[in-house]
Amino acid sequence: EAAFVTELVVSELVTNAIRYGAPPMQLRLIRDRTLICEVSDGSSTSPHLRRAHAFDEGGRGLLLVAQLTHRWGSRQTGRGKTIWAEQLLAQD
Template sequence: MLYTNGLLEGHDRTTGTGLGLLRRTLTAEPDLDPDATCGSLFQTVLPPHPSDDVALLVARTRLLDPENVAEWDVPFDPAAVAPLRAACAQRLRAWGLEDAVCTAKLIISELITNALRYGAPPLHIRLLRDRGLVFEVSDGSSTAPHMRRAATTDEGGRGLFLVAQFAQRWGTRYTPHGKVLWAETPLDGR
């Protein structure tokens, strides 16, 4: 939950008082969905005449069932790409996602190769099966990846461009020990 102090403070009310009211409201109804939580907080915590602007964002996270997650540690060695690509393809087939294998192998190869070329150990890959198929490759470097268009005579430089072409979405998430480069495709591999 994120909020501005305008939710808590008001005429004749301190931040501490508003925070106490916020805690009691959340404790009284802990299982509300995000919309209902917002409604409840606006009814009980929002001062009648706010003295400042108010912003409130409530989100609920959820865990994937462990059978929908596959992960491997990746040796920091280019020879590791082919066996990991095969292991990921095998897992996709086990999940019944045969149509996604071709696209997945390309994305996995490019993400791992990018991490080997520009990242640092340790490397790790995760596949997540949810509403879509998410590929995550983490490494120990915080160097920002960037997509570029390779010239026809260039030997490399097309990896992230290919990922962007085949994925619905892709991006980078930074961690305390490096970064995660991720891509998402539909479950059918289109």
């Protein structure tokens, strides 16, 4: 299940960066006690969580990320922004 969640989170964040962001874009995965997925792009526009209507084709990506991860957020950088999501990992 963790691999599925990771694939979905990466897909949603990268899709949002392509659709709403600007070049350059970068994906970074950081694994320690948790798994952090970061997607950076050249746009300074902050993401916002919204509820899509039943027949909307989009608008559910960040809502899915928020529901599937421990926490998520964004930060401004000197070259745009980074959106990140943190997953808890099963303890071995």
